[in-house]
Amino acid sequence: MARDGAAGEEAPVVSPTGDPEDRAVEAALRPKNLDDFVGQQRVRRQLSLVLEASRLRGRTADHVLLSGPPGLGKTTLAMIIAAEMNAPLRISSGPAIQHAGDLAAILSSLTDGEVLFLDEIHRMSRPAEEMLYMAMEDFRVDIIVGKGPGATAIPLDLPPFTLVGATTRAGLLPGPLRDRFGFTGHLEFYSTEELELVLRRSAMLMDMKVNSAAFSEVAGRSRGTPRIANRLLRRVRDWALVHGVDLIDARCAGAALDMYEVDAKGLDRLDRAVLTALITKFNGGPVGLSTLAIAVGEEPETVETVAEPYLVREGMLGRTPRGRIATRAAWDHLGLVMPANVAAAMPEDLFTVLPEGNGPEDNLAEDNSGITEWANTEG
Template sequence: MDEVRDVGTPIDDSELAIEGALRPESLAEFVGQHKVRGQLQLLLDAARIQQRPPDHILLSGPPGLGKTTLAMIVAHETGRPLRMSSGPAIQHAGDLAALLSSLTPGEVLFIDEVHRMARSAEEMLYLAMEDFRIDIMVGKGAGATSIPLELAPFTLVGATTRSGLLPNPLRDRFGFTAHLEYYEPEELELVVDRAAAMLAVTLPHDGRAEIARRSRGTPRIANRLLRRVRDFQVVHGDRKGVDAVRAALELYDVDEIGLDRLDRAVLDALVRRFRGGPVGLGTLSVAVGEEAETIESVVEPYLVRIGFMGRTPRGRIATPPAYAHLGIPHADGALRFDEA
């Protein structure tokens, strides 16, 4: 598990080391997600009192909201080791069997993007989660034999950004399911404040608020922007305060509401080249030179959430606020939006 150091202690100056060091180590340190934290605390307390592993946990929600961090906290607060894997890495039932059979009693197994596991592995996981047992097939054809293998009791923490893709039998075997919501700016200010103290970055209140406002409701982005502000302060030591924060974020193409270069490229193509749409995702991806999956999973959710883009049966459309943000008259866009 990544080491979390005391506030103000210098940390290894590499992106991965910093990312790990900024993660909170306990639910008490975890900012935001108050309802989920309360539910998870009750789950862990009950398991500790009854001296058993906590029930399996499913965490869903957009990237960067703390699913991996919460899995680490579950392991830390139960005093158990944490084993980490991912759905794309488990493409055969044998991969999962090897992973499960090596777990120690009470160990926490974290599977990121659990919805991307192979179907054969999912079916094996059903039995493992419910009965702590898997069946190993030995041989082929008519002579094949199923050998049951007992597993040590464990807690599975699954994370997914697309919970709708999880099959119902798998979803039903999780004892606790939580959906993580985007953060409010006030919560992100607390995230930035804690990280700034750990990175020894001096920021005024309005500087923290500026970073929080441009972080798209996501702690991971807030921490990343803070590191870029820190770099700017290191290079331009004579520039301080909120003006330095704004200059740093403008240098990295993050505008006042958190849109980056790709966000604006998508909006600009939608508004200028396709007159507000509707336009298909594939056509839009070709227009901006980016993979359709990236636009759908990274760009589109935020643009839809802030009301700049709409999804219709005929394709994506730009809304009047998108026109206003780009400084373009939106009469045509408003008409198309209503008609769509």
């Protein structure tokens, strides 16, 4: 199993976030130009036009904002932008920039035409964001020297540069920052056919012998995410190496992924545990997030950020004003029959999108018996 950022914690093999091992392997598998980049046809065409126009004008490219779920290629596109513009690339992240001085140090060391990539840009501190406004628009920052009434602002001119920002939560970016990007591209989940192309290229680079059926098997369990697809392909490679298999077919790929508890729909142990708890312990729900997390032995944040997004996207779990609920698709996937009374009680607005982190289910209180009830939120 891959490890996540926290020491000693195991991350699911289908987690879209990357660990150091993933990043090292991905560096070798990443395409170097837009022609080799698979998928995201709309973003690729638009970005290609932006870069080509910048080259014809002999100027740096407009600032670029890339948004979308993790693992879809935002970092890869930032590297491609730098390569296409024949410019050096500087990489940092929003969490690493907690003070305006941190950003000023990075900006003041940029060279003419350099590409600055800021991952998770929405997590940058507010003072740094405000400094970035002027840097993006006027290529200038004001360095404050001293404190209080005696403080002095020293203007510092910056060389023209291209900022590439990446975010998994574009809604958290303030409007003034979004408006300063000349191009905004939203990355979508990949189709199975596109993932097969990604896997074919990766298998060739890793010198693997895989037939078409095996590519389809792995792609179908990859949650529409290239990072997960490449990770699963490496696990299949390990399985084949240990079992002495030269040509990997669908049976081998399926056996390898079954061993890692990734089923035909791409659900892993945690996903199935969430659905099983919802159905067997709470009769399909609704149930509050905290109660559900306790039932599966995980933290509420883990259930909400790791398992829930994919289950909602696959139509197996719904978020309602009274809590989480298992849909008919979840019952069917687990091979269970939904009782008639549960089906009749299924709300019509099951998939109404609730504000993230601010849904009514976040105001649920649990009494001592573990039964979820509405909390009084007046006042």
